Amino acid sequence: MKINLKIWRQRDSQSKGEFKEYHLDEVSRDMSFLEMLDTLNIKLIKQGENPVEFDHDCREGICGQCGVMINGIAHGPLKNTTTCQLHMRSFNDGDTIYVEPFKAAAFPIVRDLKVNRSALDHIIAAGGYVSVDTGQAPEANSIPVTFEQAESAFDAAACIGCGACVASCKNSSAALFTSAKISHLAQLPQGDKETSTRVISMVNQMDEEGFGHCTNTEACQVECPEDISVLNIARMNYEYNRARVVKK
Amino acid sequence: MAITGLFLSFFLIIHLLGNLQLLLPAEEAQLQYNSYSRLLGGNILVKLVAYVLYLCIILHTLDAIYLSYKRKKANGISYSYDRRGRASTWYSRNMMALGIIIFVFLVIHFKDFWYHYKFGELPLDANGNKDLYTLVVVAFEELWYVILYIIAILALGYHLLHGVFSAHRTIGLYHPMYNSMVQVLGVVFAVAITVGYIVIPLYLYFNLQL
Incomplete structure (x- = not known):
């Protein structure tokens, strides 16, 4: 499936961030959301661009490391799910997905989607x-x-x-x-x-x-x-x- | 916030019970309502409770301002794409806005009735009491005043819908059984108060028009 992404890019906690647009053409419905981001990062690295930074660790929903705002909702549209356990089958072909870091004064942004x-x-x-x-x-x-x-x-x-x-x-x-x-x-x-x-x-x-x-x-x-x-x-x-x- | 809110909610019941006397037949209502008002004004205990009431309104307002300030500070930069609203009710997120409507209404309400009664010159009724009843009835002859009243009461209703059960949580009621009871009672309370307070201006307005 084809996915349009609007991802929050921010250099560090001091600089101003903004949405940047990316397109992925071959996203599998069985990919997890993080695997989809991995695919994007491979593409970006090949193009000589900085990959999108995001937190992750166990990728099986128990460590609490991953977590971003997906379409304006923490961990995305599925209830009681971590970002790593959200799969691309929750989206449709051609969807535009907004990805933003968790935002709070107590959670300073380290870079892109990564917060402290x-x-x-x-x-x-x-x-x-x-x-x-x-x-x-x-x-x-x-x-x-x-x-x-x-x-x-x-x-x-x-x-x-x-x-x-x-x-x-x-x-x-x-x-x-x-x-x-x-x-x-x-x-x-x-x-x-x-x-x-x-x-x-x-x-x-x-x-x-x-x-x-x-x-x-x-x-x-x-x-x-x-x-x-x-x-x-x-x-x-x-x-x-x-x-x-x-x-x- | 919780304690002042619960006290104010308790006051709403007493105030409503007193005001329901306005629904009596006009002549009876006039005498009874005016003597009731005089009874309240003359009682030292009621006066003391009234001071607690004024204090609660002020503290509740100050606490609301403090919470909003803290929210703004804690939020930092806002989301550019925000759909968090799906997880909670609109009135629970907008208690401040509802509170502002109620506050503005209270200022008008105090000025038109409380101030007039306490410090203004009012004609006397047959029993020699200040005629608050006529002041109220005349006020509700105006359609715009009735509409203003209804908007404020609806705001109050939604404010209570979230406020009553939220106050119990803040105080620390954590048992699931009592929580579901309070949740149901909170809804019943909010609906009863809203209906009760809306009936009075509607009754007075349409009664006068008929």
């Missing part, structure tokens, strides 16, 4: 872990965790940190990402001990990184590749309010 999402790492570093003394792993069954608890915590832990929630949010809020980690750890006995300190430092870090506030439009869950529930945000708010108001 270190801000998300800083949020995790602020408290998204369980502090334990190192040593041998304890016996797994010594701390009882019910199946339902484990499943519910795992649903939140499924977040791959791609940043689609921030890109899809009108406020550029990272509430879904941050709350997924807080909710995941708060539901397990090992993590719950530090919930109060964790929620405050992670939320503060989220603000410091320059993300916006959550106004519950719920766009984040709709576009999330892992369908992380917005109720995690409510849980984060609950834990935050509790830590601020009730706990010392």
